Amino acid sequence: MKVIFKMPFRREVEVKGIKTVKQLAEELNFSLESNLVLRDGKMLTPDETLNEDDVIEVLSAISGG
Amino acid sequence: MRCRRCGEKAEIYLKRHNTAFCNNCFQVYYSEQVRRNIRRYKMFRPSDRVLVVVSGGKDSMALWHILLKEGYNVTGMYINLGICGYSDRSQEVVEQFSQKYNAPLIVKNIEKDYGFSIPILAREIRRSTCSICGTIKRYIFNKVALDGGFDVVATGHNLDDEAATLLGNVLSWQEGYLARQAPVLPSTHPKLVKKVKPLFTLTERENLAYIIFNGISFIHEECPHALGASSIFYKEILNKLEEESPGTKQRFLTNFYKKGRKCFAKYSEPVKLRECKICGQVTTAEICSFCRLRQMAEKKMKADSLLQEGENH
Numbered sequence: 001m002k003v004i005f006k007m008p009f010r011r012e013v014e015v016k017g018i019k020t021v022k023q024l025a026e027e028l029n030f031s032l033e034s035n036l037v038l039r040d041g042k043m044l045t046p047d048e049t050l051n052e053d054d055v056i057e058v059l060s061a062i063s064g065g
Numbered sequence: 066m067r068c069r070r071c072g073e074k075a076e077i078y079l080k081r082h083n084t085a086f087c088n089n090c091f092q093v094y095y096s097e098q099v100r101r102n103i104r105r106y107k108m109f110r111p112s113d114r115v116l117v118v119v120s121g122g123k124d125s126m127a128l129w130h131i132l133l134k135e136g137y138n139v140t141g142m143y144i145n146l147g148i149c150g151y152s153d154r155s156q157e158v159v160e161q162f163s164q165k166y167n168a169p170l171i172v173k174n175i176e177k178d179y180g181f182s183i184p185i186l187a188r189e190i191r192r193s194t195c196s197i198c199g200t201i202k203r204y205i206f207n208k209v210a211l212d213g214g215f216d217v218v219a220t221g222h223n224l225d226d227e228a229a230t231l232l233g234n235v236l237s238w239q240e241g242y243l244a245r246q247a248p249v250l251p252s253t254h255p256k257l258v259k260k261v262k263p264l265f266t267l268t269e270r271e272n273l274a275y276i277i278f279n280g281i282s283f284i285h286e287e288c289p290h291a292l293g294a295s296s297i298f299y300k301e302i303l304n305k306l307e308e309e310s311p312g313t314k315q316r317f318l319t320n321f322y323k324k325g326r327k328c329f330a331k332y333s334e335p336v337k338l339r340e341c342k343i344c345g346q347v348t349t350a351e352i353c354s355f356c357r358l359r360q361m362a363e364k365k366m367k368a369d370s371l372l373q374e375g376e377n378h
Contacts, residue, residue, distance in 0.1 A: 007285055033080070033304040036273055043274060045066040045078040045085055059277075061270040062225070062300050063122060064291025 001050055003028065007060040022046040024056070034062050077274050081311040088278050095275050099131050099263050106249050108261040113216035115139045116171075116258075118206050119162075121155030121284040124221030126162060127272045128264055130281055132219065133168055140215070144205055145174040146198055147182045148288060155284045162282065171213070173205055181362035184290075189365050190358075194290040197358065204355035208346060210258040222262040225269045228314045229299035231321055243326065244333030254338045256347045266315065269300075 003024065005011040013028060021037050021044050037044045038057040050056060066075040068087040075085030086094060102108065109115055117132060119125040119141045132139045143159040145152045156172065163170035176182055183201065187194040210218050227246070234242045250260040264272060276283055291297070306313045340346065341353035348354070 007287065031301075031304050031308060033268075033270065033307045034301065036077075036270060036277070038277070041277075043076045043277060045075050047066055059273060059285070061123075061268070061273040062297055062304075063124075063269065064287055064294040064297050 001052055001054040001056055003056045003058060005030075005058045005060075016052070018049060018051055020046065021048050021050065024050060028058075030058060035060050076278075079271070081268075081307065081315060083311070091274065091278060095267065095271065096131065096135065098266055100135065102248065102263050102266055103261075106261070108219070108249055108263055109137070109217045111137065113138065114214065115217050115219050116206065116210045116213065116215040117141050117219045118202070118221075119143050119159050119170075120221075121158040122221070123276045123283045123285075124223050124226075124264060124269065124272045126158075126221075126281050126283045127275045128219060128221040129162065129168065130166070130279060131275070132263070133166060139219075140169040140171060140213070142171045142173070142206060142209055144202055145172065145176075146201070147174070147176045148184060148194075148290065151284075151286065151288055154286070158282050158284050171209055173209065175201060179359060181359065181366075186358065186362050186365075190361050195294070198290070200354050200358065204346065204353070207256075207258055211256055215258060217259045217261055219261050219263055221264055221272070223264045223267055223269050223272055224314055224318060225300045225303065226296070227262070227265050228303050228318045229296045231318055232299045232303060233295065240329050240332035244329040244331075246326070247322065253335070254347045256340070256345075257338075265318070268314070 001015050003013045003015055005013070015024065015027065019027070022032070024037070025032050025035075025046070032046055036059045038059065039048075039050070039054055044050075066078060066085040067073070068075045068090050069084045070090040070093065071087060073087040073090075075087055077091055078085045115132060115137055117125065117129050117139055119129050121143070129139065129141050141159065141163060143156055145156050159170065160172070162168065183197055184194055187197050206218050209215075227248075231243075231246060233239075234246065248262045248265045252259045267275075303314050303317075336349050338347050338349060339351075341348045341351075341356055343352055343356040346353050346355070352360075
């Protein structure tokens with residue numbers, strides 16, 4: 001699957017295999033407290049299963065100020 | 066996961082509440098939090114005129130949207146700070162929202178209205194852009210609120226902002242700041258407008274979710290001057306604690322308000338407030354910090370034009 005990180009800099013990562021959102025966060029070392037994970041513009045809970053052909057967006061919720 | 070309220074498929078999991086919600090039930094939760102904060106902390110009444118300071122970012126856009134939805138008498142205020150590209154893009158987002166929701170908006174532009182640029186001024190007088198920006202924003206939103214007869218100024222400060230500020234103040238034991246940090250900053254002078262933070266119990270992640278659920282446009286890019294800010298680092302540290310022990314952020318902040326803050330009350334000695342001899346706004350000095358910045362900018366521009374004249378002759 002393709003995983004797109006939007007902020008602070010756009011970055012794309014290719015991940016192999018079927019896994020849950022929680023497993024993806026652990027594998028790519030991002031926090032589910034600081035980020036939202038979306039597929040087709042819809043938010044996903046940590047137990048949601050992700051498939052090989054999915055395009056996943058990871059939106060950082062952290063901002064400065 | 067299933068929504069805790071209605072049993073439908075959930076779209077967001079809130080670990081600190083051990084709860085998952087669908088879109089509709091999340092919005093109920095969000096509205097209840099905002100209503101409770103406004104009521105419990107006596108932030109404002111339904112008849113009050115509220116000035117919402119908006120930056121185009123997710124938190125202030127969420128606040129503007131929810132207050133309109135709740136039927137409050139709200140006006141947005143955007144300050145264009147002249148930060149290259151970023152300010153114009155965020156102004157566009159704010160103006161589009163105002164049109165879409167038929168929401169009143171006041172726009173101020175530092176360069177056009179006051180004749181100076183924050184990034185240039187910061188470089189010239191060797192002060193950080195963020196500190197100048199803070200001084201200018203506080204001055205302008207108080208002035209606009211006062212001149213426009215608003216009862217209260219509302220900002221989009223969220224749980225992460227407030228917990229990170231608290232952590233920073235604790236790490237340096239800033240007694241004065243600890244004494245003053247609160248969800249409501251009352252008016253301490255007839256020319257100082259009350260300030261409130263209705264989103265202080267909602268996380269940044271929850272505000273982002275609210276924005277996405279409601280299809281609200283916002284500026285996702287960070288202000289170029291905020292990259293690497295210590296507040297971001299503190300937020301990440303707090304989220305690490307939160308992952309291990311859900312609810313830590315909220316406990317840290319709300320227990321400080323309940324138990325910790327009063328221990329610092331003696332450091333919040335009333336300062337003698339007076340009116341700036343140039344603009345009449347409230348200050349502790351003879352001339353307010355905004356007018357001092359303006360004077361520095363004018364002095365610099367004068368010196369530059371003399372230099373330019375000299376070169377031309």
